Amino acid sequence: MKVLVCIKRVPDTGGGFRLTADGKRVDTTNLGFTISPHEECAVEEAIRIIEKHGGSSTVLTLGPAAAQEQLREALAKGINNAILLEADDYESWDPKAVAHAIAETVKPMGFDLLLFGNESADACNYQVGLRVAYLLDLPCVSGIKALEIQNGKAIAKRESSEGWEVYEVSLPAVFTVKEGINVPRHPSLRGIMAAKKIPIEQRKPARGDSPIARRRLKKPQEGRQLEILGQGVEAVGKVVAKLRELGAI
Amino acid sequence: MGFSGVDYFGLDALLTPEQRLIRNTVRQFVDEEVLPIIKESFEAGRFPTQLIPKMAKLGLLGATLKEYGGAGIDAIAYGLAMQELERGDSGVRSFCSVQNGLVIYPIYTFGSPEQKERWLPKLIRGEAVGCFGLTEPEHGSDPGAMETVAKRDGNYFILNGTKAWITNATLADVAIVWAKLDGVIRGFLVERGTKGFSAAKIEHKLSMRASDTGELYLNDCRVPKENLLPHAEGLKSPLMCLNQARYGIAWGAVGAAMACYEEALQYAKERIQFNKPIASFQLVQQKLVEMLTEITKAQLICYRLGQLKEANQVKHTQISLAKRNNVAMALRCAHLARDILGANGITLDYHAMRHLVNLETVYTYEGTHDIHTLILGSDITGIESFR
Numbered sequence: 001m002k003v004l005v006c007i008k009r010v011p012d013t014g015g016g017f018r019l020t021a022d023g024k025r026v027d028t029t030n031l032g033f034t035i036s037p038h039e040e041c042a043v044e045e046a047i048r049i050i051e052k053h054g055g056s057s058t059v060l061t062l063g064p065a066a067a068q069e070q071l072r073e074a075l076a077k078g079i080n081n082a083i084l085l086e087a088d089d090y091e092s093w094d095p096k097a098v099a100h101a102i103a104e105t106v107k108p109m110g111f112d113l114l115l116f117g118n119e120s121a122d123a124c125n126y127q128v129g130l131r132v133a134y135l136l137d138l139p140c141v142s143g144i145k146a147l148e149i150q151n152g153k154a155i156a157k158r159e160s161s162e163g164w165e166v167y168e169v170s171l172p173a174v175f176t177v178k179e180g181i182n183v184p185r186h187p188s189l190r191g192i193m194a195a196k197k198i199p200i201e202q203r204k205p206a207r208g209d210s211p212i213a214r215r216r217l218k219k220p221q222e223g224r225q226l227e228i229l230g231q232g233v234e235a236v237g238k239v240v241a242k243l244r245e246l247g248a249i
Numbered sequence: 250m251g252f253s254g255v256d257y258f259g260l261d262a263l264l265t266p267e268q269r270l271i272r273n274t275v276r277q278f279v280d281e282e283v284l285p286i287i288k289e290s291f292e293a294g295r296f297p298t299q300l301i302p303k304m305a306k307l308g309l310l311g312a313t314l315k316e317y318g319g320a321g322i323d324a325i326a327y328g329l330a331m332q333e334l335e336r337g338d339s340g341v342r343s344f345c346s347v348q349n350g351l352v353i354y355p356i357y358t359f360g361s362p363e364q365k366e367r368w369l370p371k372l373i374r375g376e377a378v379g380c381f382g383l384t385e386p387e388h389g390s391d392p393g394a395m396e397t398v399a400k401r402d403g404n405y406f407i408l409n410g411t412k413a414w415i416t417n418a419t420l421a422d423v424a425i426v427w428a429k430l431d432g433v434i435r436g437f438l439v440e441r442g443t444k445g446f447s448a449a450k451i452e453h454k455l456s457m458r459a460s461d462t463g464e465l466y467l468n469d470c471r472v473p474k475e476n477l478l479p480h481a482e483g484l485k486s487p488l489m490c491l492n493q494a495r496y497g498i499a500w501g502a503v504g505a506a507m508a509c510y511e512e513a514l515q516y517a518k519e520r521i522q523f524n525k526p527i528a529s530f531q532l533v534q535q536k537l538v539e540m541l542t543e544i545t546k547a548q549l550i551c552y553r554l555g556q557l558k559e560a561n562q563v564k565h566t567q568i569s570l571a572k573r574n575n576v577a578m579a580l581r582c583a584h585l586a587r588d589i590l591g592a593n594g595i596t597l598d599y600h601a602m603r604h605l606v607n608l609e610t611v612y613t614y615e616g617t618h619d620i621h622t623l624i625l626g627s628d629i630t631g632i633e634s635f636r
Contacts, residue, residue, distance in 0.1 A: 014253040069266040189308030189320035
């Protein structure tokens with residue numbers, strides 16, 4: 001089994017963030033970076049599949065040279081190989097251009113299973129995995145929360161409001177993975193030190209056209225407000241008045 | 250949402266990707282495994298032993314060792330790991346400091362090849378726990394005056410004495426016991442179950458409640474002569490171990506201070522009094538700024554200390570300065586955080602007071618604040634004040 005998992009380096013916005021002056025990007029000054037959460041689960045899924053069925057796993061990202069940090073995190077957890085499609089201007093690549101570069105790279109590599117996050121934590125385009133599947137003419141199930149390999153086929157489950165949708169998919173195939181499919185492991189300190197020595201294959205992808213350009217981002221007003229309106233029955237009037245004031249009723 | 254760190258001076262940019270990843274990994278481990286259980290452990294007065302295999306699996310035990318299954322991480326990465334552990338609890342960091350700096354380090358540095366083979370892999374895998382017996386009931390700051398003695402008896406040594414305030418005492422499978430043999434301080438490996446050797450927990454502690462603290466009793470305890478650490482001789486040997494542990498404490502204290510600052514900042518922004526958040530009051534802002542400033546200074550001390558340690562250029566006096574400054578700083582931050590939290594601050598639902606009482610121990614263990622002052626005073630004046 002040859003498994004590919006594609007990840008994206010995204011700003012770690014857990015501690016809050018600001019936008020750049022032009023409003024087009026998150027200001028990443030003094031922000032850490034991390035693997036997008038759905039993709040962290042895709043990495044875990046790839047490792048588990050190889051642990052169970054044997055074979056090799058490869059992690060790939062398109063991003064700046066610094067994205068090697070995220071590739072090494074995946075290697076530290078147990079992924080075998082890493083490919084960096086280096087693009088310093090990655091933020092202006094739209095999903096079509098990214099998908100083209102990935103498809104061109106992986107087409108000759110013969111992966112049985114190609115895993116993506118359902119959507120990235122920063123751009124949330126929901127597109128790259130689906131576009132790669134289209135370009136490689138492969139079947140694709142998106143938003144999966146369970147994956148098993150049985151007799152050379154993949155059984156993928158997607159959660160719906162009514163229960164589960166279960167799919168049987170011939171390989172090779174593309175899946176986009178949702179957070180919750182597993183609990184990603186921590187890399188061990190030994191794994192981190194060992195990953196340091198694994199060479200990362202670096203390529204400069206040709207950039208296709210990017211018809212989509214982001215005009216601006218807008219951040220909702222900050223600030224949570226806590227106001228205690230009273231206790232018990234006597235608070236009811238105030239609650240109703242407040243809901244009216246907020247336009248909720 | 251997990252802890253996102255306190256990094257006002259952009260120190261993250263100075264870290265290598267591996268150092269950042271190790272820090273983030275331990276940070277997440279603390280968020281997921283330590284913080285949810287620490288309140289109960291602290292209240293129950295027991296070390297959360299369920300963390301031992303998890304910390305071993307992560308590679309926190311024997312982390313800087315490149316042999317015997319250790320992860321081989323650098324000094325700054327190790328410091329960052331200790332910082333994050335103590336952000337969880339000083340007792341959890343103390344467990345690691347003792348296992349690493351006071352048990353694995355002396356066996357690796359002073360032990361025979363057989364002793365290393367027998368103990369290091371097990372200690373690193375968390376299958377064995379160790380403790381370090383130097384302090385005695387009557388001898389804390391002056392360990393050279395210890396009363397524990399060893400006598401030769403054929404192929405054995407007979408040990409007699411009492412050790413006090415020993416972290417991991419009742420958990421330990423092996424104790425590194427320091428005793429005078431012919432008037433010279435030597436180190437002995439004393440295994441659990443050895444006749445004449447016992448340990449008892451110190452009860453009713455108001456601090457470090459999630460840490461196992463006890464006494465070791467050696468009553469005509471016979472240990473085979475192979476259990477003598479062959480390369481440890483004189484007070485310098487245990488002091489070399491303490492330097493390792495103190496290095497981790499200097500970093501750990503920053504973690505405790507960060508936890509207190511973060512908690513106080515969040516609380517101050519959300520707590521409304523006089524119809525506005527208390528963070529809007531100048532007195533509260535001043536406290537928060539003082540905490541942030543002192544944390545930032547301590548972080549810079551740690552980073553440089555780590556560089557020196559990694560280059561094998563660090564002096565024990567520099568470690569003293571860092572331990573002395575950073576623990577006092579953390580204690581002050583814990584006080585300020587407790588103050589900002591008001592009445593809520595005295596409960597275990599918040600972290601500040603737990604850190605505060607823990608740091609009272611850290612302030613006087615591994616060299617009291619005052620002793621480190623005198624070590625530094627002696628270094629800069631050339632005049633020893635206490636010998």
